Amino acid sequence: MTTTHASLSYLDPARPEPWASFIEQIDRVAPHLGKLSHWLETLKRPKRVLIVDVPIVRDDGSIAHYEGYRVQHNLSRGPGKGGVRFHPAVSLNEVMALSGWMTIKNAALGLPFGGAKGGIRIDPRAFSAAELERITRRYTSEIGIVIGPDKDIPAPDVGTSEQTMAWMMDTYSVNVGHTASGVVTGKPVALGGSLGRQEATGRGVFIAAREAGLRMNVPVTGARVVVQGFGNVGGVAARIFRENGAKVIALQDAEATLANPAGIDIPAALAHVAANGSLAGFDGAQPVSEDSFWRIDCEYFVPAALEGRVTPARARGLRTKILVEGANGPTTPAADDILRDRFILVIPDVLANAGGVTVSYFEWVQDFSSFFWTEDEINARLESIMVKAFDAIWRMAQERKVSIRTAAFIIACQRVLAAREQRGLYP
């Protein structure tokens, strides 16, 4: 039997994306799994879907309700792991796809986690800090029945931060009656967070790009880089590219699209965003049109904003050698095919942005052992895990003559489905 998004009654068949993209990526792996494909259906339906009502008293005394989610896509290899997103476009469908990509990412990197994700459909900029704290705490209490250091460990994603994680950790701890640092990762260091976590995703994006460049003869030093999304992932990746001798020639965030062929001063751009909330008004680069941004000549293009941004039309216009997916799910399957036909190498999200969850894994291990590592130790272990995973996935791609994405999915699905098979079905 073939399953599609439409056969899950709780999804709206009129709005299949991005879960449909995830299913299509899974289907592309089926021919490479041999007997394990018998279990593939497992990955086409999340294990658990929790929808919660999040009511709060607003600052003006009124009561407002928001919709929150926590989806545990697969727990075959360990507790759930994945971020929490606060964004007006959050939907059950989106959270499901993001949870599925977490299953694949954790398995592809060999981390002992399943995949999960959560979110609330709000625009965090529309609330005071006190309201955000109430929303976060109520949401944490509501999903408290499924999360925990041994069960499912949230982390930051778009629209959430260290502060959000501090509130989540405190709320969960108060509810269980003891301090449970390991319930979330991406916490402040003072609460059991890990050194190096905040910049781990961007650092991992750079490591993946550098490894691809080494194999493709596209050196990072002197390379021209375009980055879409200038937040936690894109901002750090841009900074590390520049520190390694690359020239970041264009940036885009939700409010501005800017280019400077001579290279943008990234520390100055980061300082501008820290002071003003966005790139709008930054005078170290010139405004360019959305259309021309996606056609800038470069060696590395890093989409690090949201999913579905690399559409078929944009894929036809892109003039890069390597596309490194900092965001989750930025490229649609149809766009992926166009990039392949145009010989643009795609380093997929499940590999390229896995640095964040890798250091989250270190944070979780440090919390359990109450023994904390130095930043150098963390960065060295991150480097070693990323390079090893990159190498194994690259070799699989060569061996099977498939894309890097399909190779990562093959390795991940082999691990998840072998675990499923060994555990068997209960009863």
Ligand code: NAD
């Ligand atoms: P963030 O909120 O820190 O930054 C998001 C950036 O994208 C901001 O600069 C924002 O202005 C920009 N943006 C939003 N909408 C946009 C639009 N329509 N056009 C252009 N830019 C837009 O989020 P983040 O943590 O950097 O996450 C970015 C992506 O990376 C997401 O897909 C997320 O799931 C993924 N990711 C994050 C982590 C992590 O550790 N934070 C780990 C793995 C993957």
